[in-house]
Amino acid sequence: MDAAHHDGTAEPGFRxxxxxxxxxPAELVARVAARFPGTVQDHREGPAxxxxxxxxxxxxxxxxxxxxxxxxxxxxxxxxxxxxxxxAAFDRGPFLTVELGExxxxxxxxxxxxxxxxxxxxxDLPGFYLSLTTGTAYGLQCPVLICDELVRRGALDPQRRxxxxxxxxxxxxxxxxxxxxxxxxxxKGEPGGYRRFSEMMRDRLGDPAxxxxxxxxxxxxxxxxxxxxxxxxxxxxxxxxxxATTGNKARSGRGFVFMRTLASRVTVTDGGRCTVLQFDx
Amino acid sequence: MDFKTTTTGDATEVRLTGRLExxxxxxxxxxxxxxxxxxxxxxxxxxxxxxxxDSAGLGMLLILQDETETRNIKMIVRGPTGDVRRSIELARLxxxxxxxx
Numbered sequence: 566m567d568a569a570h571h572d573g574t575a576e577p578g579f580r581x582x583x584x585x586x587x588x589x590p591a592e593l594v595a596r597v598a599a600r601f602p603g604t605v606q607d608h609r610e611g612p613a614x615x616x617x618x619x620x621x622x623x624x625x626x627x628x629x630x631x632x633x634x635x636x637x638x639x640x641x642x643x644x645x646x647x648x649x650x651x652x653a654a655f656d657r658g659p660f661l662t663v664e665l666g667e668x669x670x671x672x673x674x675x676x677x678x679x680x681x682x683x684x685x686x687x688x689d690l691p692g693f694y695l696s697l698t699t700g701t702a703y704g705l706q707c708p709v710l711i712c713d714e715l716v717r718r719g720a721l722d723p724q725r726r727x728x729x730x731x732x733x734x735x736x737x738x739x740x741x742x743x744x745x746x747x748x749x750x751x752x753k754g755e756p757g758g759y760r761r762f763s764e765m766m767r768d769r770l771g772d773p774a775x776x777x778x779x780x781x782x783x784x785x786x787x788x789x790x791x792x793x794x795x796x797x798x799x800x801x802x803x804x805x806x807x808x809a810t811t812g813n814k815a816r817s818g819r820g821f822v823f824m825r826t827l828a829s830r831v832t833v834t835d836g837g838r839c840t841v842l843q844f845d846x
Numbered sequence: 847m848d849f850k851t852t853t854t855g856d857a858t859e860v861r862l863t864g865r866l867e868x869x870x871x872x873x874x875x876x877x878x879x880x881x882x883x884x885x886x887x888x889x890x891x892x893x894x895x896x897x898x899x900d901s902a903g904l905g906m907l908l909i910l911q912d913e914t915e916t917r918n919i920k921m922i923v924r925g926p927t928g929d930v931r932r933s934i935e936l937a938r939l940x941x942x943x944x945x946x947x
Binding site for chain 1: 867906
């Protein structure tokens, strides 16, 4: 069962996502389409009107709005993301915010194609999507940024924020550490294992191929609930082993227990590469 | 996460600030070094200035508990508030770690 199918079944009120295939890096479109089938539409008409304001050069990011069948997608591409740039990006209210990263996703080509696209007015879509490289996501505390944005867009009640942020943090930490960095917590259970774990983490953080792996976060909501999908590009894991409970002395597994306790629903799909958190609003 | 250490009487007191999370495994080694070098009988972790702790951070508290226990040092977690207290209680760590308010 994949994330979109799950959401669509449980929450028919969610609006679909729309992507314009000819304007997105193909690899990225494929990834989004795989998560949310039926949301990618062919767009064979002419390009969007030119004009409008360009993004700041440091963002290297044209903003684009386009309409297909009354639906729209606003996208912001960034060469390199950090906290301030992401906040600035979110201020522009894009649907998709994508950090291209160095040498990833054939970054150079789409930048040319996208420059000059207008920052046109667009309907507020009930959702947004952020794609970061692992190198950026590590230490960025993107769950804080995501929750800030969910609150700002009125999707998340500030009173409920703390629980959502902890769950999202745990999902993101799992995606980075166990997913993209490929580290197992098993070593932590050995005597002095934390030192070994620390060394292994430093080792992986120094591997450019590992740091280029993506962390994708999809958020969408309707009047009743918020769904957040966290997707990594790691090796996955046996989802049967995700603990629903754990002993209070256990060295690991507590993150899943937090998620299962605090979220309305937790679904792991894609062989452990995608965790979907659902919260009542 | 940052920390400051003071030795008062028979206790080594460590005041943590910021966020204790999965990116802080290197800092854990620093804290364990403090335990290893400590001559005091009590090891007090002052969490009143800590803003956030995740499941990895809670695991670090348990490792410190083990490291102190094997050296007959009493570990005390002091003053967690807000989200930090919520996470500690959610994980039922109060059943195995001494937590003072």
